[in-house]
Amino acid sequence: xxxxxxxxxxxxxAQGSRHTPSDTRQSAPGAExxxxxxxxxxxxxVAGKVAVVTGAGSGIGRAVAQALAAAGWDVVLAGRxxxxxxxxARLLGPRxxxxxxxxxxxxxxxxxxxxxxxxxxxxxxxxxxxxxFNNAGTFGRSAPLDELxxxxxxxxxxxxxxxxxxxxxxxxxxxxxxxxxxxxIINNGSLSAHVPRPDSIAYTxxxxxxxxxxxxxxxxxxxxxIACGQLDIGNAATAMTGRMATGIRQADGRTAAExxxxxxxxxxxxxxxxxxxxxxxVQFATVxxxxxxxxxxG
Ligand SMILES: NC(=O)c1ccc[n+]([C@@H]2O[C@H](COP(=O)([O-])OP(=O)(O)OC[C@H]3O[C@@H](n4cnc5c(N)ncnc54)[C@H](OP(=O)(O)O)[C@@H]3O)[C@@H](O)[C@H]2O)c1
Numbered sequence: 001x002x003x004x005x006x007x008x009x010x011x012x013x014a015q016g017s018r019h020t021p022s023d024t025r026q027s028a029p030g031a032e033x034x035x036x037x038x039x040x041x042x043x044x045x046v047a048g049k050v051a052v053v054t055g056a057g058s059g060i061g062r063a064v065a066q067a068l069a070a071a072g073w074d075v076v077l078a079g080r081x082x083x084x085x086x087x088x089a090r091l092l093g094p095r096x097x098x099x100x101x102x103x104x105x106x107x108x109x110x111x112x113x114x115x116x117x118x119x120x121x122x123x124x125x126x127x128x129x130x131x132x133f134n135n136a137g138t139f140g141r142s143a144p145l146d147e148l149x150x151x152x153x154x155x156x157x158x159x160x161x162x163x164x165x166x167x168x169x170x171x172x173x174x175x176x177x178x179x180x181x182x183x184x185i186i187n188n189g190s191l192s193a194h195v196p197r198p199d200s201i202a203y204t205x206x207x208x209x210x211x212x213x214x215x216x217x218x219x220x221x222x223x224x225x226i227a228c229g230q231l232d233i234g235n236a237a238t239a240m241t242g243r244m245a246t247g248i249r250q251a252d253g254r255t256a257a258e259x260x261x262x263x264x265x266x267x268x269x270x271x272x273x274x275x276x277x278x279x280x281x282v283q284f285a286t287v288x289x290x291x292x293x294x295x296x297x298g
Pocket of ligand 1: 055058060135240
């Protein structure tokens with residue numbers, strides 16, 4: 001666990017002292033002299049900007065939380081497992097009182113009341129929200145379509161679609177209401193937002209649906225300076241993709257190992273997307289293990 005700037009907040013009782021963002025902001029050298037927080041090279045300063053990362057207790061979410069904090073963002077870590085969030089916070093390293101703040105809010109994104117409490121905690125602690133990395137997700141049970149149970153289907157829809165919607169809606173409400181208005185939502189899609197793997201209908205359908213969320217959020221966000229983009233990842237080495245190294249079923253029925261890449265390579269892309277001024281947006285991006293079977297259908 002880090003120093004004073006790392007704290008856990010209960011999503012169910014999101015109260016407590018309200019801090020102004022300047023409490024824990026890392027001031028970039030000379031930031032006061034910058035024009036509207038924009039540096040000489042046109043890149044907005046992220047000092048004092050607040051990001052929520054869902055699924056922050058492992059894999060891509062953890063790597064993205066680390067990269068955002070290293071870039072100077074205040075980071076809110078959300079996910080169901082409090083101990084996993086605490087480990088992510090520990091990995092972010094000790095931060096002094098003048099460094100980026102990191103708070104942990106254990107949250108199940110499938111539960112509307114917990115999602116509401118997460119974003120209430122963000123508003124209470126920081127007074128605003130600049131970025132949601134909508135990342136929490138599950139692959140679900142891999143099974144032949146005719147053997148998939150209703151519960152198998154629903155549990156994936158609950159996390160990947162309903163959970164992503166609930167978080168996006170709460171972020172949208174916060175970004176629309178705040179002053180200055182606006183912010184950015186980055187949805188974590190997948191190559192499965194484009195093409196399926198065998199026996200993955202719930203995952204594939206929900207990741208295709210994520211593209212619909214991204215497009216609707218982008219359109220509905222226009223009047224309020226809310227930008228929305230989507231990152232489609234292929235084979236980052238995480239718990240979810242453990243089978244890529246040992247062998248996973250291919251479209252032709254074979255089982256074969258596939259190349260993977262580091263989650264940190266995904267995180268660098270998110271930091272870039274997040275740092276753009278709100279007038280610019282990476283609408284869709286694909287980051288994948290270079291030689292994995294996708295392009296050329298194999
Ligand atoms: N790795 C890849 O190559 C790849 C490729 C394409 C897309 N993605 C996407 O990337 C995202 C992260 O996956 P990952 O690869 O990093 O796998 P992971 O390590 O299994 O991460 C999934 C995260 O989602 C969280 N989560 C699951 N259900 C949740 C719920 N109901 N409420 C809150 N959080 C929940 C988990 O935390 P708790 O269990 O603590 O809740 C976990 O931290 C997913 O959306 C996945 O579809 C990954």
